[in-house]
Amino acid sequence: MKASHKVMDLVRLGLHSILVHKGRSVLTSLGIIFGVFSVIAMLSINEGAALESERALRELGSDNILIRSVEPPNQESKATAEGRGASVYGVTLRDVARLRDNIPGVMRCVSVHKTQKYAHYLGRNLSVTVLGTEPTYAQAARTDVVAGRFLTASDVLLSKPYCVITRSLARRLFGYLDPLGDTFRLAGEPFVVVGVLSQLPSSLSGQDIDVDNCVIIPISTDRTRFGEYEVMWGQGGSRMEKVDVHQVILQMEGEKQVLDGAAIARSLLGRYHDQPDFEVTVPLELLEQRQKQRRLWNIMFLAIASVSLLVGGIGIMNIMLASVTERTREIGIRRALGAKRRDIIAQFLVEAVSLTTAGGLIGIATGMLIPMGIERALSVPAVISIQTLFWPFLMAVSVGLASGVYPAFRAARLDPIEALRHE
Amino acid sequence: MSEELVAFRDVWKVYSVGPEGVPALRGVNLTIRRGEYVAIMGRSGSGKSTLLNLLGCLDRPTKGQYHLGGEDVSGMNDNQLSDVRGTHIGFVFQSFNLIPALTVVENIEIPLFYQGVPRHDRHPRSRELARLVGLGDRMEHRPAELSGGQRQRVAIARALANDPLVLLADEPTGNLDSHTTEDILDLFDELHARGRTLIMVTHEDSVAGRAQRIVMLRDGQVESENHLLAKGPAE
Numbered sequence: 001m002k003a004s005h006k007v008m009d010l011v012r013l014g015l016h017s018i019l020v021h022k023g024r025s026v027l028t029s030l031g032i033i034f035g036v037f038s039v040i041a042m043l044s045i046n047e048g049a050a051l052e053s054e055r056a057l058r059e060l061g062s063d064n065i066l067i068r069s070v071e072p073p074n075q076e077s078k079a080t081a082e083g084r085g086a087s088v089y090g091v092t093l094r095d096v097a098r099l100r101d102n103i104p105g106v107m108r109c110v111s112v113h114k115t116q117k118y119a120h121y122l123g124r125n126l127s128v129t130v131l132g133t134e135p136t137y138a139q140a141a142r143t144d145v146v147a148g149r150f151l152t153a154s155d156v157l158l159s160k161p162y163c164v165i166t167r168s169l170a171r172r173l174f175g176y177l178d179p180l181g182d183t184f185r186l187a188g189e190p191f192v193v194v195g196v197l198s199q200l201p202s203s204l205s206g207q208d209i210d211v212d213n214c215v216i217i218p219i220s221t222d223r224t225r226f227g228e229y230e231v232m233w234g235q236g237g238s239r240m241e242k243v244d245v246h247q248v249i250l251q252m253e254g255e256k257q258v259l260d261g262a263a264i265a266r267s268l269l270g271r272y273h274d275q276p277d278f279e280v281t282v283p284l285e286l287l288e289q290r291q292k293q294r295r296l297w298n299i300m301f302l303a304i305a306s307v308s309l310l311v312g313g314i315g316i317m318n319i320m321l322a323s324v325t326e327r328t329r330e331i332g333i334r335r336a337l338g339a340k341r342r343d344i345i346a347q348f349l350v351e352a353v354s355l356t357t358a359g360g361l362i363g364i365a366t367g368m369l370i371p372m373g374i375e376r377a378l379s380v381p382a383v384i385s386i387q388t389l390f391w392p393f394l395m396a397v398s399v400g401l402a403s404g405v406y407p408a409f410r411a412a413r414l415d416p417i418e419a420l421r422h423e
Numbered sequence: 424m425s426e427e428l429v430a431f432r433d434v435w436k437v438y439s440v441g442p443e444g445v446p447a448l449r450g451v452n453l454t455i456r457r458g459e460y461v462a463i464m465g466r467s468g469s470g471k472s473t474l475l476n477l478l479g480c481l482d483r484p485t486k487g488q489y490h491l492g493g494e495d496v497s498g499m500n501d502n503q504l505s506d507v508r509g510t511h512i513g514f515v516f517q518s519f520n521l522i523p524a525l526t527v528v529e530n531i532e533i534p535l536f537y538q539g540v541p542r543h544d545r546h547p548r549s550r551e552l553a554r555l556v557g558l559g560d561r562m563e564h565r566p567a568e569l570s571g572g573q574r575q576r577v578a579i580a581r582a583l584a585n586d587p588l589v590l591l592a593d594e595p596t597g598n599l600d601s602h603t604t605e606d607i608l609d610l611f612d613e614l615h616a617r618g619r620t621l622i623m624v625t626h627e628d629s630v631a632g633r634a635q636r637i638v639m640l641r642d643g644q645v646e647s648e649n650h651l652l653a654k655g656p657a658e
């Protein structure tokens with residue numbers, strides 16, 4: 001019982017001398033404040049960014065294999081060599097058949113043909129992305145139909161002039177009219193709206209798609225109405241392009257089949273393509289990669305933090321040594337009045353730990369403001385977890401202990417008589 | 424006869440400086456009884472401060488025995504000596520030695536703090552002591568705001584905080600003018616009258632004259648002990 005309130009008194013004593021030298025205390029713990037501050041800011045932003053990208057990747061479906069046609073780098077020169085001929089590249093319909101038939105565990109195989117066209121309705125004229133695809137696209141892309149229905153197998157079979165549009169396009173093209181059952185023209189061809197989608201997952205569709213303005217039509221209708229060739233308008237005129245399939249989504253029966261399936265897809269396509277005009281991405285792979293990366297970043301941030309806390313700790317030790325020298329006489333007085341060595345040790349340890357703890361708390365408070373501000377300003381999510389707060393705080397406290405030990409023991413080793421004589 | 428409070432038996436103190444060391448005390452024998460008021464005098468360098476530091480358990484004798492209150496303290500370790508200082512000794516220094524950052528009351532309660540007296544008991548006790556030494560209206564002041572005489576009063580109050588067996592003062596009036604010196608000595612007289620044991624080092628005959636007994640030191644030895652008969656032991 002005697003010990004417990006003595007501990008409280010020692011804490012009060014340590015805090016007292018910190019408060020007496022307010023300015024110096026703040027300056028001293030600045031290193032700790034910055035250390036903790038930057039770690040928390042960096043960790044929470046990193047966690048937030050990682051969670052965001054993981055969410056985006058999960059949206060792609062961790063059971064999906066995505067195959068995309070890409071324009072090979074030497075396409076331009078080849079096109080000019082062939083004169084005004086069309087550039088032909090990418091995944092072909094035969095490729096799709098091969099993929100579907102040769103990869104074990106494929107549950108759905110969805111082809112997407114993507115073009116850019118103009119939509120007309122009552123004098124309105126909008127540039128839209130047209131996706132020619134199959135009914136299974138809805139499941140593979142995990143989109144929700146908010147009104148009407150998605151495309152059906154018979155739509156594809158009969159090459160119906162039906163389409164499903166995104167909600168934001170519906171609003172821009174039809175205003176407050178109900179788009180369902182209404183007809184608009186797509187590059188001159190009439191299409192009937194049979195359904196409205198909430199939104200397309202941006203990550204699945206790729207960077208070159210305007211996810212808000214999408215029209216989805218049966219792939220067969222796409223081919224019969226618009227043909228295989230697309231005219232591309234670029235700098236210095238137009239050129240023709242033929243891409244059978246822009247994207248293939250292979251939805252596997254389970255995550256286990258994904259990695260093997262991707263390997264087969266790569267070698268299969270590689271055998272029939274002599275130029276790199278396709279790209280196989282596996283969200284699951286990316287997901288694992290990102291997680292590994294995130295862990296790496298966190299370790300690096302903690303390493304940076306350790307350095308700044310180390311430097312902060314040296315600063316604390318320095319000021320504590322100065323404090324011991326400055327207060328040599330006080331130490332002598334306290335010893336003469338009955339303070340034991342361990343009382344002196346405790347006094348200076350408590351002082352050092354209080355300095356870094358206070359610094360840590362200030363660092364936490366200010367460090368939390370940064371991610372919160374960023375979240376509000378840039379709408380990037382920042383995650384402040386107990387862990388992001390706990391580790392830097394624990395480090396601050398232990399830095400206080402570590403940097404206080406040597407000065408405290410030096411103070412306790414002083415001879416009372418010598419200390420009393422100190423000027 | 425009242426009991427022996429302080430008993431030095433052939434006490435030596437040799438400072439380990441140079442090849443042979445500096446003998447500051449050379450076989451001191453000294454007995455002081457409870458309630459006595461003793462002045463220690465002697466030339467500069469005769470060993471007065473050394474003797475007082477040993478009396479106050481700030482240091483250990485190189486040789487010889489020291490019994491304080493019947494207990495042999497000459498062989499104690501640092502921890503035990505700290506305890507003895509904290510419970511049995513009250514120090515008053517020439518240069519006051521107050522802690523500048525603390526108020527009068529906070530300075531007075533330092534010895535109680537290290538004896539583990541709870542806060543709520545320390546405060547009334549130190550306020551009472553501040554009043555006793557006539558500083559009832561200065562309790563929240565800091566040392567820098569006090570005169571020399573007032574500071575020494577704070578130091579005396581602090582020395583009394585743990586109700587010590589003996590009050591040790593090393594030239595307590597050395598930094599004070601004659602008028603303030605009188606005040607402090609009056610306070611000592613008052614404490615002595617209440618039964619305190621006082622041991623005081625001084626250079627001045629007039630100051631030493633207030634004690635009951637004068638111990639003269641010369642080259643680390645007791646040269647003479649004069650009882651001032653005019654002032655008998657306190658009743």
Ligand SMILES: Nc1ncnc2c1ncn2[C@@H]1O[C@H](COP(=O)(O)OP(=O)(O)OP(=O)(O)O)[C@@H](O)[C@H]1O
Nearest residue numbers: 438440445446447466467468469470471472473474
């Ligand atoms: N820490 C020390 N190391 C070495 N020698 C010391 C030490 N302290 C005191 N001495 C020596 O011991 C002797 C006695 O010193 P002390 O301080 O006891 O004298 P004093 O009687 O108090 O003198 P003054 O009246 O000047 O205060 C002196 O010769 C001094 O030089």
Ligand SMILES: [Mg+2]
Nearest residue numbers: 471472473593
């Ligand atoms: Mg002296």
